[in-house]
Amino acid sequence: MPNKFLDIIDKLLMLLILLSILVFILYPFISVFKTALVENGSIELSHFSIIKQESYLIKNSLTTGIYTTILSTLFSIMIAIYYYMSTDRVKKIIMGILMLTIISPPFVTSLSYIKLFGKRGLITYGILGLSISPYGQLGIVLMQSLGFTSMNAILLIGYLGQLDKTFIESARSLGAKTTDIIKDIILPLMKPAITVVMLLSFIRSLSDFSTPRIIGGAFNVLATEAYLSVIAKGDIRRAATISLILFIPAMIVFMLYIKRFQSLSTTQHGTSSGEGISVKKEGFLYNLIKIGAIFFLVWILIQYASIIMSAFTDMYQGKLYFTLDHFRESKLSILDVFPRTIFVSFISGITSSVIGLILEYYAFIRNYKSAKIMDFIATMPYIVPGTFFGIGYILAFNKPPLELTGTLLIVILNVTFRQLPFASKIGYSTLSQINKDTINSVKDLGGHNFYVIKDIIFPLSKSSLYISFVNGFTSTMTTIGSIIFLVYPQQKLATMVMFDVIESGKYGVGSVIAFLIILTCLIVNGLYYFLLSRKGKAKNVS
């Protein structure tokens, strides 16, 4: 092909990527700001009076955030250290359990919490004979902690895995016992990662509306208020205002810690186990950590077991019995929902991976300044509350020229660009591993930039594109926050159907959907590991 033509394609491709980020990330952001702050052409802050009028909401959000942060950080530290000091087999088990929560919708544990600890809970009522209400702040804190701890632990594990093991061996050689090593070496070295994990937990807790909605009862927080403003009151302005209030702390934290976030979000995907460290498994601190970690892991397992159980069983006159009734009952609500959900997840997984990679290519291989700015904008969806991003889309795309509300396209675009931060981070770490000389040699041989993308970047990024795809697919399968306002009733996705049925008390059907979502994600993730291990074996042979 003539170079001139390729030049045009090259430029067009870049323009397309940059434009898409402006339109589908920045524009929705601005729309929220505008709606919340501007009225009739001038700045209008009267909507922020809810800070005063309903200050209890802020208090509720803050206290819930703080409790959740403390609990989930503590547990994740214990799990990470326990993992770090365990044998390979135990590591695999721990990782498997942690992955369970990653591949399920955020509020799924709340469902089993009600089943286990609710008024008719299997444990509280069935075993202990108590009838306590599970609803309220305690439930929210516990369920959020349960959900966030896994993510946090995986981040911390990735961070620990990169630590030079000679720190620990040096300490031992100087006479440090296990307790000293944890106290003097491991914990202090983990500090930067712990900070990030705490901040992330806090921000996530603030923006989570699904858990408080399901298990909060009368206990409301800002995030649920934003949700209800749209769903119940149709007051999108109020929702935008609340979202903005939630967005501010997130943005501050993000700006302050952007470097750390970036380094952590790339380590997260390379949970390279390597050789374990050799430390005697003894001492007070180690045992405390072990008990905490095992307690948490068992707790997760019980919750998930109860989901499977409630999908397949029912109560009759106080007795559990096996049944497929829930599946039959859910058939109507899931028959067209699942194919659609899988379709949306599939498309968004692929699209975000490819866009992420190409964006990073223009930003860091070709060194375009404009692409670097876009790269920064592309990381913003990582930190904003899902509702913020969803409301932004309603506001941005409800009128011509881009009237998309009500279409499936807006949903796909939304989840695609919401995954972009992950995709671009993975893209970046892949590109930084590609030798610059390889790229230069293509150009040296007379190859156009276009061929660099086609013949070098894509082939060498295959496996990371796949990681990015699996990541995007799973996130979309399990997300709810950003799309709940965008989806019209006739084109619901699985998480939303699940949210609805749980809200209306049909826990059995909810369990079935949860079970199916988890199963789908499990298959996609499993397929990835299967392909990976087969590739690894093929390499060993040759």
Added chain:
Amino acid sequence: MYLKVSGLTKMYGDKKVVDNVSFEAEKGSMTCILGPSGSGKTTILRCLGGFETPELGSVVLNGIEILNLGPEERPISTVFQSYGLFPHMSVIENVIYGLKFKNIAKKEAFKEGQEILDMVGLKGYENRRINQLSGGEQQRVALARSLVVKPNLLLLDEPFSNLDAKLKLVMREEVQRIQSLFDITTIFVTHDQEDAFAVADQIVLINKGKIEQISPPMEIYHNPKGKFPLQFIGRSNIKVIDGKIKFVRPEAIKIHDRLKEDTVKGIIEKRIFKGAIVEYHILTKDDKLIATELSRDNIYNEDDIVYLEYKYRDLI
């Protein structure tokens, strides 16, 4: 003997990485474990330090069998190749870390730490961060940190491999000075024979996990025992006569510009100038030899005719 290692054997899977290694060391001596890459040097050191568990063998230090003790219980201190300095602690905190486990009061510990920093030439560096130190300074801190706990045995893994050529020479002398100052029994690992020659009292030469020779540096150079030591240590012209291996070191060949008694005529095929020495590749009637000479003002040229005076020695 102060240190007695016998029959040490370590397997990875079914591969014997350390194979029946035995050697001894006197108190206050410097032993160097020398061998090519992958020969098992680090593994031996890690077995001594307690970071690997050998399948067989015994290690007696100062009359006590130590193999069944953990690293924290052994009176041994290791300086790792990457130093393993704690990045979240200052220099002095690093140095006195080991004293924490000897029930020494903080104040006393600081005093001791300061003294030792003084001795390794780092006075005034107490409050620096580790990432503010150069490679050589980091190594001194690592040494100080290991010495402060007064170990019976000090282990150093490739102590000079992270340093540039100049600094390496400085640190080599430093390590030697500090070692004799503290009179501490030391084992250090290297794949660089020059390091070994420069500082060791005895060299333990290993190949593929097996000991090839244990000798003082001069002895190992002049009297290599067996083919591997001969080939690995220094350079030599090797010849097999009547099935017997014979050798002559390049610097043992005397080069004359005119015929003398007991000389062999040769022609200089190639000359390599190396600064302090010159290396000649010389073709004689029945040999192709490498000979070296110190640089002089007028050195031989290629195609010069020379007369060589040399004698092959038997390999023991």
